[in-house]
Amino acid sequence: MIYLKLFLSFFQVGLFSIGxxxxxxxxxxxxxxxxxxxxxxxxxxxxxxxxxxxxxxxxINSASFVGNRIGGIAGSLAATFGCVLPSFIIVxxxxxxxxxxxxxxxxxxxxxxLRPAVVALIASAGLSILTLALWGEKGISDxxxxxxxxxxxxxxxxxxxxxxRPNPIFVILxxxxxxxxxxxxx
Amino acid sequence: MKKxxxxxxxxxxxxxxxxAFTFGGGYVIVPLMxxxxxxxxxxxxxxxxxxxxxxxxxSPGAIAVNTSIxxxxxxxxxxxxxxxxxxxxxPPLIILTAISxxxxxxxxxxxxxxxxxxxxAGIAAxxxxxxxxxxxxIIKKKRxxxxxxxxxxxxxxxxxxxxxxxxxxASGAIGAAMVIYRERKRRRV
Numbered sequence: 114m115i116y117l118k119l120f121l122s123f124f125q126v127g128l129f130s131i132g133x134x135x136x137x138x139x140x141x142x143x144x145x146x147x148x149x150x151x152x153x154x155x156x157x158x159x160x161x162x163x164x165x166x167x168x169x170x171x172x173i174n175s176a177s178f179v180g181n182r183i184g185g186i187a188g189s190l191a192a193t194f195g196c197v198l199p200s201f202i203i204v205x206x207x208x209x210x211x212x213x214x215x216x217x218x219x220x221x222x223x224x225x226x227l228r229p230a231v232v233a234l235i236a237s238a239g240l241s242i243l244t245l246a247l248w249g250e251k252g253i254s255d256x257x258x259x260x261x262x263x264x265x266x267x268x269x270x271x272x273x274x275x276x277x278r279p280n281p282i283f284v285i286l287x288x289x290x291x292x293x294x295x296x297x298x299x
Numbered sequence: 300m301k302k303x304x305x306x307x308x309x310x311x312x313x314x315x316x317x318x319a320f321t322f323g324g325g326y327v328i329v330p331l332m333x334x335x336x337x338x339x340x341x342x343x344x345x346x347x348x349x350x351x352x353x354x355x356x357x358s359p360g361a362i363a364v365n366t367s368i369x370x371x372x373x374x375x376x377x378x379x380x381x382x383x384x385x386x387x388x389x390p391p392l393i394i395l396t397a398i399s400x401x402x403x404x405x406x407x408x409x410x411x412x413x414x415x416x417x418x419x420a421g422i423a424a425x426x427x428x429x430x431x432x433x434x435x436x437i438i439k440k441k442r443x444x445x446x447x448x449x450x451x452x453x454x455x456x457x458x459x460x461x462x463x464x465x466x467x468x469a470s471g472a473i474g475a476a477m478v479i480y481r482e483r484k485r486r487r488v
Contacts, residue, residue: 125464127359127360128359128360128464129359129463129464129467130359130360130361131357131358131359131467135426135429137361138426139456139463140463140464143462143463147460148462156406158415158419158422159402159406159415161422162415162418162419162422163395163398163402164395165422165425167391167394167395167398168318168319168320168321168390168391168394169318169321169363169388169390169391169394169395170361170362170363170364170391171361172360172361173361173364173388173391173392173395174391174394174395175395177391177392177393177394177395177396177399178395178396178398178399178402179399180396181395181396181399181400182399182402182403186396189392189395189396189399190392193388193392196360197360197364197384197388199359199360200358200359200360200361200364200365200368201368201380201384203358203359203360204354204355204358204360204365204368204369205368205369205372205380207354207357207358208351208354208369208372218478218479218482219475219478219479221478222474222475222476222477222478222479223471223472223474223475224357224474225442225445225474225477225478226444226448226470226471226472226473226474226475226477227467227470227471227474228437228445229437229445229446229448229449229452229470230448230449230452230466230467230469230470230471231433231467232430232433232434232437232449233448233449233450233451233452233453233456233466234452234453234456234463234466234467235426235429235430235433236430236434236453236457237453237456237457238426239423239426239427239429239430240457241457242419242422242423242426243423243426243427245419245423246419246420246422246423247423263416263419263420266417266420266421266424267420267423267424267427270420270421270423270424270425271424271427271428274424274425274428275428281421281425281428284421284424284425285418285421285422285425286418286421287421288417288418288419288420288421288424289414289415289417289418289421290414290417291417292413292414292415292416292417292418292420293410293413293414293417295413295417296412296413296416296417297409297410297413
């Protein structure tokens with residue numbers, strides 16, 4: 114039953130992505146690319162690109178996109194509902210508990226343990242996308258097959274991001290324009 | 300404040316338009332929500348709003364969705380939470396479902412492919428940039444356990460392909476154990 118599968122997969126994404134935004138990335142990749150094979154790594158990277166350029170949280174964007182590709186509009190609804198439901202239950206419960214136990218050290222400890230893990234998970238997802246950008250879909254076969262244009266684009270983007278701190282959307286759009294100019298002419 | 304049809308309509312339109320026109324995720328939409336509900340509509344006071352944002356940041360899920368659930372709930376209980384969530388989720392749901400229909404047709408287009416290939420590099424750089432700032436923040440605290448969790452979680456996720464949910468649960472448990480241990484040691488001294 115594909116709708117139930119979509120619902121449960123994105124329920125897990127919603128349940129375990131703590132810290133918002135990029136924190137959902139590794140979970141979505143895990144569910145959508147690795148466990149269920151609904152998207153290839155390239156399609157996943159396209160999805161992240163699209164999600165960055167459209168309004169709304171990455172997790173909801175991914176749920177709607179993947180849901181529709183796998184199960185049509187009903188799939189889209191099932192995945193999105195699955196993604197939001199854990200928030201709904203947990204946030205309301207937490208709002209209640211927070212008022213009563215906000216000083217509890219165990220809660221502080223759990224959060225302290227989660228923070229570095231979340232960073233590591235985002236790094237891992239980022240490295241998968243970097244590998245894809247530099248070596249393409251077949252992964253690292255040998256260092257020599259690296260795409261030097263992509264290396265230059267990544268380095269230039271990083272430089273711009275660190276130096277001027279622009280809105281990331283402009284950097285992504287800029288590399289898109291560069292991609293059209295370069296890849297279409299070689 | 301009367302919880303009539305007009306109230307729910309304003310709540311829905313507010314969350315819907317905030318969600319539809321906010322690019323860049325939670326860190327952008329949350330300050331805008333504050334502006335709308337605290338400054339413009341005056342439905343929630345400043346301190347309350349900060350509490351709601353703190354709760355939504357420490358809960359799983361998208362911060363924009365979490366905050367709108369809390370705002371809706373605060374204003375009108377479960378019906379309010381449902382309306383504001385619907386308002387927040389509908390724009391991305393509609394937009395991405397629509398794009399998903401078109402994606403099949405345009406993913407074989409040469410121009411689109413060249414642009415997407417270029418943008419892979421941009422996305423990779425954006426994520427590296429974010430990770431650099433986050434990791435520097437963790438390392439600056441000079442806690443060995445945090446650094447070990449970070450390294451361990453990275454190896455587990457990237458090379459060992461361990462399910463992300465397990466990694467999250469394990470590091471939360473380690474964090475809790477660490478705090479309990481520290482507390483016991485402190486009490487004994």
